Amino acid sequence: MYIADFHIHSRYSYATSKTCTLEYLDLWARRKGIHIVGTGDFTHPAWRAELKEKLAPAEDGLYILKEEYRLYDEADGKKIDAYGRGQKEMIPRFIISGEISSVYKKEGRSRKVHSLLLLPDFEAAERIADRLSQIGNICSDGRPTLRLDCRDLLELALDECGNSIYIPAHIWTPHFSVFGEFSGFETPDECFGDMTSYVYAMETGLSSDPLMNRRVSVLDDYRLISNSDAHSPGNLGREATLFDVELSYRGIAEAIRTGNGLCGTIEFFPQEGKYHLDGHRKCGVCFTPAETKAHGGVCPVCGRAVTVGVAHRIEEMADRSEEEAKSAAGKEPFESLIPLKEVIAMANGFAVKGKRTEREYMRLLVQLGPEFEVLRKIPVEQISRTAGEQTGCLVDKLRKGKIKWNSGFDGEYGTIDPGVIQ
Ligand SMILES: [Zn+2]
Numbered sequence: 472m473y474i475a476d477f478h479i480h481s482r483y484s485y486a487t488s489k490t491c492t493l494e495y496l497d498l499w500a501r502r503k504g505i506h507i508v509g510t511g512d513f514t515h516p517a518w519r520a521e522l523k524e525k526l527a528p529a530e531d532g533l534y535i536l537k538e539e540y541r542l543y544d545e546a547d548g549k550k551i552d553a554y555g556r557g558q559k560e561m562i563p564r565f566i567i568s569g570e571i572s573s574v575y576k577k578e579g580r581s582r583k584v585h586s587l588l589l590l591p592d593f594e595a596a597e598r599i600a601d602r603l604s605q606i607g608n609i610c611s612d613g614r615p616t617l618r619l620d621c622r623d624l625l626e627l628a629l630d631e632c633g634n635s636i637y638i639p640a641h642i643w644t645p646h647f648s649v650f651g652e653f654s655g656f657e658t659p660d661e662c663f664g665d666m667t668s669y670v671y672a673m674e675t676g677l678s679s680d681p682l683m684n685r686r687v688s689v690l691d692d693y694r695l696i697s698n699s700d701a702h703s704p705g706n707l708g709r710e711a712t713l714f715d716v717e718l719s720y721r722g723i724a725e726a727i728r729t730g731n732g733l734c735g736t737i738e739f740f741p742q743e744g745k746y747h748l749d750g751h752r753k754c755g756v757c758f759t760p761a762e763t764k765a766h767g768g769v770c771p772v773c774g775r776a777v778t779v780g781v782a783h784r785i786e787e788m789a790d791r792s793e794e795e796a797k798s799a800a801g802k803e804p805f806e807s808l809i810p811l812k813e814v815i816a817m818a819n820g821f822a823v824k825g826k827r828t829e830r831e832y833m834r835l836l837v838q839l840g841p842e843f844e845v846l847r848k849i850p851v852e853q854i855s856r857t858a859g860e861q862t863g864c865l866v867d868k869l870r871k872g873k874i875k876w877n878s879g880f881d882g883e884y885g886t887i888d889p890g891v892i893q
């Protein structure tokens with residue numbers, strides 16, 4: 472079983488960390504236990520040149536970072552080849568990926584939609600980047616903004632490379648997505664028209680999980696996949712997709728097209744996403760969809776329209792109850808997790824970004840294994856012995872879904888209710 476995270480960004484994208492380099496992406500993929508990572512930003516010429524220089528071909532359509540560029544953590548003065556005692560570690564594979572921001576007019580409305588592309592080789596990346604460079608500037612931002620209908624982007628990608636995979640990105644975010652409240656569509660057909668049948672999967676984004684998505688029957692024909700959309704290497708794998716396929720581009724593409732070998736997703740708790748509920752961050756107003764309706768969509772503090780979140784948007788498009796969605800989503804396994812650093816901080820009363828959390832995080836990786844192994848697989852008793860009862864107990868609750876949330880809204884991430892570990 473492979474853990475994959477296709478949607479990430481390089482340091483050439485706007486508002487990303489300077490450490491979004493191949494060296495750190497590779498290091499963090501090993502720390503996290505992610506097997507297949509997107510390169511992100513394939514359209515950017517400087518990033519593409521770097522990819523070509525630093526990556527070596529591995530299996531069909533997959534690449535690995537050349538040994539001379541690889542970074543290693545150290546413990547007790549020794550270089551760490553694999554996290555966790557007795558663990559065998561896989562060298563992360565890279566797959567060529569990139570995101571394009573389409574801004575255009577359709578049916579009298581302005582549309583802003585982000586799309587993710589997966590490609591089998593650099594030649595395809597070159598050809599598609601070349602075509603896009605004739606439409607707009609692809610050099611200023613690793614995620615270029617183009618006046619290009621996403622139906623046309625899909626057609627262009629398939630024209631240049633029949634094996635490319637097109638996936639609408641974070642489909643529910645209010646501002647930049649295919650179903651977004653502000654500039655989205657009501658059905659895939661409205662957006663993609665005659666090209667609709669070439670869309671096989673949707674990226675669900677941080678603020679929704681498969682259960683929420685399966686309330687919406689227009690998504691029935693689509694596979695649901697999850698990625699981190701990381702803007703810094705430490706955020707890799709916030710969400711991810713599980714594959715049981717031949718390790719190759721072909722294997723992955725086939726799984727996305729047919730669903731065979733697609734084994735589910737690792738999810739943020741939707742409540743933790745920045746746009747789960749409605750409200751105004753600055754006014755301190757957080758509404759459920761029902762509360763927003765009761766207030767006529769207006770913020771009682773400032774009198775302006777509240778920012779409508781993902782839960783609300785799904786409510787608008789849903790034609791199934793949560794109960795009905797459970798049986799529809801029954802075949803689709805998913806796990807909800809939070810990052811190990813948050814677990815450590817919470818359990819020990821540390822600051823998430825503090826030094827003590829950092830030290831404990833590295834200690835646990837060295838002693839137990841990569842982050843996903845710790846969160847998903849390693850027996851709770853073993854975690855308790857190494858990390859303390861509180862941490863073990865929190866991982867246990869996480870795995871069982873027994874966590875209470877203060878939901879995210881209007882750009883603010885949700886937080887765990889501190890009562891959870893008492
Ligand atoms: Zn995006």
Ligand SMILES: [Zn+2]
Binds near residue numbers: 479480570614700
């Ligand atoms: Zn992105």
Ligand SMILES: [Zn+2]
Binds near residue numbers: 751772774775
């Ligand atoms: Zn307000």
